[in-house]
Amino acid sequence: MAENITYTLHELVSALDSYADEVLRDQYDVSFSQFQFLAILATEQPSDLSHLATCLGVTRAAVSKRVPSLVAGGWITTSDDPENARRVMVSLTPAAEDLVRLASADLEEAFASMFADPRLDPATTPGALSVTALNAHLNTLTSILHDKGHC
Amino acid sequence: MAENITYTLHELVSALDSYADEVLRDQYDVSFSQFQFLAILATEQPSDLSHLATCLGVTRAAVSKRVPSLVAGGWITTSDDPENARRVMVSLTPAAEDLVRLASADLEEAFASMFADPRLDPATTPGALSVTALNAHLNTLTSILHDKGHC
DNA sequence: ACCCTGTTGTCAACTGGTTGACAAGACGGA
DNA sequence: TCCGTCTTGTCAACCAGTTGACAACAGGGT
Numbered sequence: 018m019a020e021n022i023t024y025t026l027h028e029l030v031s032a033l034d035s036y037a038d039e040v041l042r043d044q045y046d047v048s049f050s051q052f053q054f055l056a057i058l059a060t061e062q063p064s065d066l067s068h069l070a071t072c073l074g075v076t077r078a079a080v081s082k083r084v085p086s087l088v089a090g091g092w093i094t095t096s097d098d099p100e101n102a103r104r105v106m107v108s109l110t111p112a113a114e115d116l117v118r119l120a121s122a123d124l125e126e127a128f129a130s131m132f133a134d135p136r137l138d139p140a141t142t143p144g145a146l147s148v149t150a151l152n153a154h155l156n157t158l159t160s161i162l163h164d165k166g167h168c
Numbered sequence: 169m170a171e172n173i174t175y176t177l178h179e180l181v182s183a184l185d186s187y188a189d190e191v192l193r194d195q196y197d198v199s200f201s202q203f204q205f206l207a208i209l210a211t212e213q214p215s216d217l218s219h220l221a222t223c224l225g226v227t228r229a230a231v232s233k234r235v236p237s238l239v240a241g242g243w244i245t246t247s248d249d250p251e252n253a254r255r256v257m258v259s260l261t262p263a264a265e266d267l268v269r270l271a272s273a274d275l276e277e278a279f280a281s282m283f284a285d286p287r288l289d290p291a292t293t294p295g296a297l298s299v300t301a302l303n304a305h306l307n308t309l310t311s312i313l314h315d316k317g318h319c
Numbered sequence: 320a321c322c323c324t325g326t327t328g329t330c331a332a333c334t335g336g337t338t339g340a341c342a343a344g345a346c347g348g349a
Numbered sequence: 350t351c352c353g354t355c356t357t358g359t360c361a362a363c364c365a366g367t368t369g370a371c372a373a374c375a376g377g378g379t
Contacts, residue, residue, distance in 0.1 A: 226335090
């Protein structure tokens, strides 16, 4: 077992990411980062590039470069903001909305069954924690050292 | 608070990383990824490129490309393995050993004081968890979905 | 009306990773 | 000994992010 909690966290995150990536590629033929882009856009729709960039935690330039391929793939559409000629507004296509809905449910179910492991059950393992309680703790930790969330 | 635990984990990790990066740049003039490279090498010294790559969780090519600049910076030295002419063995310089020792202690202290927040104290917050207990839970989670560690 | 300042998207150049191909050496079995 | 196979490091090409610069537009104060 890793002694250092930062090391543990990196391991866990990369394990979760690669698992999610595998599921998404197998069943929906999209990468994890594509799904992430679309899933976040789904909750912020319609959004301009800048806002999307801060939500994704990347720079405007990075988002700007990803847009053309997502448009070509039929996942998003761009439009003008009549209020501001500089702004580029982005929305999901119906196909992307379906994808986000189905894949989110799939991933959630996959994680739930993974978290159903007996080693995480307080009834069998003394001191174990429910996932929601764990999530709350991690959120507390995050808010302690990084007060402002992205969105 | 983020509802999704994977999202929470990403937030926490990136917050921890950028905090560590800031501390290391301010006080030791190295980046987080440089420190990471040296700190892992410190526990595996001396090591060939392949082993170092698996410990770092990157490819051999990535390590191969980083070596020249670390040698130029006076952090590592390379030598031949008399047993195997293909192998390139890597070791820390004394300066790097000092850096790893001092910076590790500094970071550990910084994290400890961060984790001393009252919101994480079981005495004041019912249901709160010690960092070591949290670490154990995260390790359990990791081992459930990704049995093999890097090193 | 005009300027100053801030916002927004895009670009070129760079960084640090990946993949796939490859050559050099290690090594065991026929 | 020689051959097939594995390991090891390196390379070119690529990918997805960053930074810093920039131009276009928005909007407020004078």
